[in-house]
Amino acid sequence: MCLVRNIDAGELSKAEIDEIYTYLIENNKGQILIVKDSSGVVLGGAILVYQGISVRYFKGTSDPDKRGLPILHLVIYEAIRKAKEDNFKYFDFWGYNHFANENDQLFNINQFKKLFGGYYTFFAKKMNFSLIPFGYSIYKSIQFVKNVKNKLHF
Numbered sequence: 017m018c019l020v021r022n023i024d025a026g027e028l029s030k031a032e033i034d035e036i037y038t039y040l041i042e043n044n045k046g047q048i049l050i051v052k053d054s055s056g057v058v059l060g061g062a063i064l065v066y067q068g069i070s071v072r073y074f075k076g077t078s079d080p081d082k083r084g085l086p087i088l089h090l091v092i093y094e095a096i097r098k099a100k101e102d103n104f105k106y107f108d109f110w111g112y113n114h115f116a117n118e119n120d121q122l123f124n125i126n127q128f129k130k131l132f133g134g135y136y137t138f139f140a141k142k143m144n145f146s147l148i149p150f151g152y153s154i155y156k157s158i159q160f161v162k163n164v165k166n167k168l169h170f
Contacts, residue, residue: 040065046074047098049091060087064095070106071099089128112136 033048040046040063050061060078064071073095078087092109099107109129116122146152 036063046071049094051078051087051090059085060091062088062091062095066104067108069104070108071095071104072108072110074110 037048040048044066046063046065048061048063051059053059058079059082060076062076063074065074066072073092076088076091078085096107109132112126112129113120113122116126148154
C-alpha cells in the first residue's frame with residue numbers, strides 16, 4: 017500500500033508501528049485508524065494528528081487491489097465523527113493541489129475534499145528576513161573562516 021502511494025515506510029516493523037500508536041494515544045497526540053475486511057485483512061488506514069483544536073489527516077493509504085472500495089472514505093468518516101465527539105473544532109484534510117488535472121488521482125481527491133465545504137487556508141512560502149544589516153554576509157564570512165581553519169587543522 018505504501019509503495020503505491022510513495023509513502024516511505026522504510027523498514028518500519030509492526031513493533032515500530034505499535035510504538036508510534038502507543039505514543040500518539042498515551043500523549044493524546046493523535047490516533048491510527050485502520051479498516052479490515054471480515055477475515056481480518058487490513059485494507060487501509062490513516063494516521064491522524066491532534067494539533068490544538070484541530071485534527072489533521074496526516075497520512076493514509078489503502079490496498080491498491082481494492083481501489084473500487086471507498087476504504088479511506090470510511091476512515092475519514094470515522095475520523096470526523098470521533099473529532100466531533102471529542103470536541104475538536106476543525107478537521108484538516110491537509111493539502112489541496114490547485115494544479116491537478118482531471119486525469120490525476122489528486123483531482124478526484126480534491127473533489128472529494130470540496131464536497132465537505134469548509135474553506136481553504138493558504139500558507140505563504142517560507143521567507144527569511146535579515147534583521148541585522150549585512151548579517152548574512154557576516155555569517156557567511158565566519159563560516160568561511162571556520163572551514164579554512166578546519167582544513168588547516170589549527
